[in-house]
Amino acid sequence: MRLELSEPHINQQVILDSSSRFRVVMCGRRFGKSELSQVEMISNALKGYQVAYITPTYKLAKTFFEKLTQVIPFENNKSDLIINFPNKGSVEFFTGERLDNLRGRKFHLVVIDEASFIPNLEDGWLNSIRPTLTDYKGKALFLSTPKGKNYFYSLFMKGGEDWESFKFTTYDNPYIDKSEIDDARRQLPEAVFEQEYMANPMENAANPFGSNKINECIKPLSNLQPSYYGIDLAKSFDWTVIVGLDINGAVCYFNRFQKDWKQTKETILTIDRSKPVMIDS
Missing domain, CATH: 3.30.420.300 (2-keto-3-deoxy-galactonokinase, substrate binding domain)
Structure with missing residues (x-):
């Protein structure tokens, strides 16, 4: 069984080549998270594995499901957001808003996309997602642009046996025009650019003025x-x-x-x- 998938760029391939059980990818916008997820999920489903894809909202899950069905010419269930492969492999889509739906399920791989933006990620990981990997000794792939130093950041800093973290900026996507990123750097507040493009978690990225302007206002x-x-x-x-x-x-x-x-x-x-x-x- 063969499918034509997009060729991963060099930095995506570094992540795909990792054999670590739990991978945490903190990356800038437009690094290529969606393409990376697509290759990882399809590759595993082609082995007959059960794969789950989790995104913060149902709307995002449905959007990615529709994109994937354009690439995979197999049976799919649009109401339940499941793509079934002829070899019994499958890719099933879930929303981070209803992680209780994972209870009683088991997967070889779970991809958690935009993990920083999933409500109550810590509770969801410990009580809903992690138990689904027990039967098959399954793997998890967390991907996200950072959103301050929340639980996703804690996972990124976790380290230790079975865990591996990766950090890439928007500059690390060889298909993005570097001058476009430079232009964004000039136009955006420093904290916003650092978080969204350079993948540096910032506590005050929503601040439209930049931390340097606030510091200038501090006086004795x-x-x-x-x-x-x-x-x-x-x-x-x-x-x-x-x-x-x-x-x-x-x-x-x-x-x-x-x-x-x-x-x-x-x-x-x-x-x-x-x-x-x-x-x-």
């Missing part, structure tokens, strides 16, 4: 007394911040903390209540 606290206060109350596990401004509008008081609601109220009551206070809740 004024020695004058506060004339008024601003308070930004935390939601969930966020931070509460209290800022005091002097008569000239300069910051003279700053307190940032994570406490329970009782302790937060007690801290707020310690400020000078004779001064005006603006609270953002």
Whole structure:
């Protein structure tokens, strides 16, 4: 049984050649994750293996299913998103929004695409995905552009026996015009470019100004007394911040903390209540 697949570029081939059981690929946009996934899944299904492909949303899973059916001329089930191979191999598509659907299943290979963006990836991996690999001693391939230092980043840093991590930037795709990437570097905030193109996890990639601009605004606290206060109350596990401004509008008081609601109220009551206070809740 033969199928004509796209030829992997040199850096994709490095990942495909790895024999590690658990591979984690952190890469920039347009590195070629989709093509890499396609080659890996089809190659395994052609061996008669059961393969699962997981993506953050149902819409993405359906899109990739439709692309794969254009390459594979075999029986497929559009409602259940399954492609069946004549040799009993299969590729089945799942959404990261409903990982409980994996319970009771078993696979030789699971591909987790855009893993950084899957809700509750840690719980999903430990309780739903990992058990599906037990029967066959199956493999897992995680692929994603980073999204801060979340659980995908923890997997990337995991190391140890059976684990191997790979990091590639958009520049590492030989089919992408380097001048186009350079142009994006000039136009985008530094944090955004570093994360989306250079695959460097950034805590503040959503910041449109860049961390360097924020750092330029940080100055020593004024020695004058506060004339008024601003308070930004935390939601969930966020931070509460209290800022005091002097008569000239300069910051003279700053307190940032994570406490329970009782302790937060007690801290707020310690400020000078004779001064005006603006609270953002």
